[in-house]
Amino acid sequence: MDLHTDYSKQTCSPNQLLKLIAFDHFYKSPYDVRKYALEQTYEYIDTQNHFRSTTAPNIVGMQSILRKKMEPIIGPIRFDEPTGHFHYIKKSSPLVAHTTLDRKKWTAVVFLTPDANIDSGIGLFKSSDDVITLDDHIGNIFNRIIIFNTYYSHRFTAAFGDDLYTGCLYQSVRFTGEAHC
Numbered sequence: 001m002d003l004h005t006d007y008s009k010q011t012c013s014p015n016q017l018l019k020l021i022a023f024d025h026f027y028k029s030p031y032d033v034r035k036y037a038l039e040q041t042y043e044y045i046d047t048q049n050h051f052r053s054t055t056a057p058n059i060v061g062m063q064s065i066l067r068k069k070m071e072p073i074i075g076p077i078r079f080d081e082p083t084g085h086f087h088y089i090k091k092s093s094p095l096v097a098h099t100t101l102d103r104k105k106w107t108a109v110v111f112l113t114p115d116a117n118i119d120s121g122i123g124l125f126k127s128s129d130d131v132i133t134l135d136d137h138i139g140n141i142f143n144r145i146i147i148f149n150t151y152y153s154h155r156f157t158a159a160f161g162d163d164l165y166t167g168c169l170y171q172s173v174r175f176t177g178e179a180h181c
Contacts (some may be wrong), residue, residue, distance in 0.1 A: 020148040030143040037086040059084035077177035090167035097155040120158040
């Protein structure tokens with residue numbers, strides 16, 4: 001998979017745990033990546049309310065770019081196995097927030113649905129006095145990668161489509177690193 005190295009967005013909250021970073025135009029050939037993802041076989045993962053490819057692609061190039069961009073920010077990283085699977089959710093998928101409660105766990109998500117509803121991105125939530133509220137929202141834009149600390153409660157903010165071809169298609173990579181700005 002051919003990767004684009006011209007990144008355009010970065011977000012870092014000063015004086016607190018690094019929450020997220022976003023880059024647009026991640027893959028050089030995102031339609032080829034999407035085509036490859038659409039050719040995969042998927043299984044439903046009950047515990048995560050989404051469909052996941054049964055095999056993970058070779059993501060050596062992606063790992064190299066993530067190391068280059070993330071290690072200066074969060075220190076050395078180690079990729080969790082297996083990782084790099086493609087996933088999709090559809091409008092009937094339950095949207096449940098979850099967290100790892102580990103400040104060193106990260107997830108990178110690349111959005112792979114052209115013309116998706118921007119509101120169907122990833123939300124990061126905070127809780128106070130038993131009330132959970134949306135703290136940040138990162139819009140679903142084709143070929144955008146968002147990298148977020150999974151210590152923060154997170155979930156998709158909306159779902160769409162009825163199947164692999166019309167639903168919210170994405171690729172995710174999990175890794176561990178230090179958590180600082």
